[in-house]
Amino acid sequence: MAFDGDQLSALAAVVHEGSFDAAAQRLHVTPSAVSQRIKALEQQVGRVLVLRTRPCRPTDDGEVLVRLAGQMELLGRDAMAQLVPAPGASRAAPSSRRLPVAVNDDSMSTWFPAAVADLPADVLLDLRREDQELSADLLRDGTVMAAVTADPRAVQGCRVRRLGAMRYLAVAAPDRRDRWFADGLGAEVFAAAPLLAFNREDGLQERFVASVVGRRTTTPHVHYVPSQSAFVGLVEAGLGWGMVPEVAAAPLISAGALVEIRAGRHLDVPLYWQHWALRTPTLDDLTERVVRAAAKALRPVRRHGPPSTAG
Template sequence: MQLDSRQLAAFAAVLHEGSFEAAARALHVTPSAVSQRIKALEERLGRVLIRRGSPCAATEAGESLQRHAQQLQVLEAQALAPFGLEAGAAAALPLSIAVNADSLATWFVPALAAVRERHDIAIDLHVEDQDHSSELLRQGRVLAAVSAEPAPVQGCRVAPLGRMRYRAVASPAFMRRHFPRGVDDEALAQAPCNVFNQKDQLQARFLRLLTRRRLQPPQHRIPSTHGFIHAALHGLGWGMNPEDLVAPLLARGDLVELAPGCTLDVPLYWQRWSLEAPVLRTLSEAVAAAARAGLQPPDTPPNAGERR
C-alpha cells in the first residue's frame, strides 16, 4: 500500500505542532485541508490515528505511523539537501530529541549547537526522565534520546555516554536546624527533601545507601534543575544535584554535603533510530563528544542512581 505524501505530512505536522490549526499554519494550507487529509488517511488505513485534544496525540495505531512519517521526513530532507531544495513547507529539518533536565542544564546543549553549524535543523526537545525517555522512542515521538536503558529499543542503536555524578547538598542553616546531632536515620526520616517529580528516585536511593532502610521523609516537588539548587540554597530541603552545578557553591560554603565524599553516579546511554542519515550521524557524534567533556567516563564504577 502506498501512502499519500501530503496526508503523511499533515499527520506529522498535527502531532508536531499539537493542533490542526497550528499544522495548517506550518504547512501553509487551511485547517479544513489538514482535516480532510487526516480523515482520508484514517479512512484508508481503517484506524483512528490522532487523538483530538490539547495537544493532539497519536493513538496506539498512529504511533508506528508517526515514526514512519518522521523517518521519511529525515530521509527526504537529506536527499534534497545537496540540491539546495526544501523538504516540505519548512526549510529546517525538525529533530525531536528526548533528554533529561539535568543533562539539558549541564552538558547537552553544546552538542545541539555543533549539529546546527552543519545542518539546517529545528530542534524539538522533550524533557523527560532518562528512565522513561526510551518510551518516547517506542512511540515514535522522538528520533533519539538520552536514556538510562542500556538495551536498545527495537529499531534503534545504543551507545554508552558516561555517568552523571550527583551530590546530596543542603544549606548550612538547614543542616543546623535538621541535623544538630549529625546525619542519622532518625533525622533523615524527618528532614524534608526535594524531589524533581514523582519519577525522581535519586533521593530515595541515597537514603537507602546511607541507612539501608526505606525512609519516607517529607518531600517538596520542584521540577526545575536550577530551581532545585535554589531550593537547597534557601533551606527548603536537601536534594541530589549534579556535581558540576553545585561544586562552586560547595567551595564557597553556600551549600554543604550531607555525607561528604558520598556520590551517586547515574549511567546514561544514547539511543537513536537505526536510520542511515547524515544528520543522525552528526548528532550522535556531537552528543558523544559533549558527553566525553561533561560526564564521568562510562567505565566509572556505579554506586547507585536513577534520575530525572
C-alpha cells in the first residue's frame, strides 16, 4: 500500500503538536488542509487514526502510521543527503536531519554526551529525558527513533541492543557516614538514615538496602531530588546518602568529598539501546557512536543470568 507523504506528515504533526491548528502552523498550511489529509488517510486505511481530543491522541493504528511517517522522513532526508553533497556547517539547513532520542537521566549527565559530541554538522539532536515519559511510549508513538533505557523489553517495530551496565555506588559525606552508620548496616540503621532518591520511581536505594540487609526494609526518610547535579551536590552537602553512578562518584571519592557506605558493594544496572528496526545511514551511524561511547564508560554485562545486584 502506497502512502502519501503529505498525509503522513499531517498525521505526525497533529500528534506531536497536539492540535490541528498547531499542526497547520508548523506545516504552513490551513487547518482544513490538515483535516482533509487526515480524513483521506483514514479513508485509505479504513480506520480512525487520531482522536479529536485535547490534546489530540493517536489510536493504536495511528501510532503505527506516525512511526511510519518519522521513518519515511528520515529515509527521505538520508537519500537527499546522498544525492546532494553534504553541505558544510555554514549553510542554512533545509535538509538537516533531526535525531529525536530519549536518554535516561544518569546517562545524559555522564557518558552520553561523548557519543554525540562529534556528530556530522547536518545532523541536529533532539534529546528527551526518559524520566519525563517512558521511552517505550515515545518509541511507539514515533516521538523518538531511539532510546537509551534500562527497559530491556523490545517495543514493537524496534530492535534492542545491550550497551553495558551502569554501576552505582552507595555514598555519603564522610562525617555523615560516620554519624548515621556508626552502628553498622542493619535494618534499624537504614530506617533512620536520611537518603536521597531521584523520584518516586527510583528504587535503587531500596535495592541496595535489601542487598545489604538481606530483606526489604522501609526507608522513610527520603528526599526526592530529580536532577543529577543537585542530587550529587546534596549528598556531598550531607542531606542524605544516595546511589550515585560510579563515573560521577569516583572523582569525589578520590577528593575525599564522598565515601562509600560499604566499600566494594554496588549495583549494576544494564542499559539498552532501543531503536527503530530501520536501516538508514544516519541511524546506523548514531548506533555505532552510542555503542562505542557506552563500551568505554559502562561495565560489561554477562549475556545470561539475573541482573547483578552485588559486588
